[in-house]
Amino acid sequence: MLTNNSAKFDKLREEGYRITPQRKQLLEFFYELPEGEHLSAEELHNKLTEKEIKISLATLYRSLKFLVKKGFIRELDFGEDHKHYELSSPKKQHHHLLCNTCGLTIEFKDKNLYGYAVKIAKEQNNFEIKDYQFKIFGICKNCQKES
Numbered sequence: 001m002l003t004n005n006s007a008k009f010d011k012l013r014e015e016g017y018r019i020t021p022q023r024k025q026l027l028e029f030f031y032e033l034p035e036g037e038h039l040s041a042e043e044l045h046n047k048l049t050e051k052e053i054k055i056s057l058a059t060l061y062r063s064l065k066f067l068v069k070k071g072f073i074r075e076l077d078f079g080e081d082h083k084h085y086e087l088s089s090p091k092k093q094h095h096h097l098l099c100n101t102c103g104l105t106i107e108f109k110d111k112n113l114y115g116y117a118v119k120i121a122k123e124q125n126n127f128e129i130k131d132y133q134f135k136i137f138g139i140c141k142n143c144q145k146e147s
């Protein structure tokens with residue numbers, strides 16, 4: 001994974017992008033996150049501060065934007081007033097179920113979804129796929145019991 005990354009970094013450098021130590025640290029931080037964690041920029045900022053990685057919120061936003069654009073991380077919109085971020089891994093793409101009551105996020109994979117994405121994007125619209133996200137909003141098992 002990390003070797004893969006250095007190769008990506010090298011490529012970016014060749015293209016003339018500056019890989020600042022902060023961007024590198026940020027990306028390394030994402031690799032260390034347990035699978036299934038989706039952090040908002042503010043949550044990320046708190047965690048980075050805990051780890052004594054100094055980065056201003058403004059720089060963090062800019063770095064996130066850059067890493068999203070370059071395909072390292074994925075920006076998720078869960079219908080809240082802020083975005084969530086996670087590592088991008090197109091080959092093992094997963095999707096999300098979201099509980100509207102407690103905010104629980106469940107990840108799932110379904111091979112058929114990629115087939116649909118290809119059909120709609122490539123075959124019907126000649127569109128190159130960079131990311132695709134499937135979201136189901138609802139009420140989780142626990143919250144159903146409580147109501």
Ligand SMILES: [Zn+2]
Pocket residue numbers: 036037038086094095096107
């Ligand atoms: Zn996820």
Ligand SMILES: [Zn+2]
Pocket residue numbers: 099100101102103104139140141142143
């Ligand atoms: Zn719930």
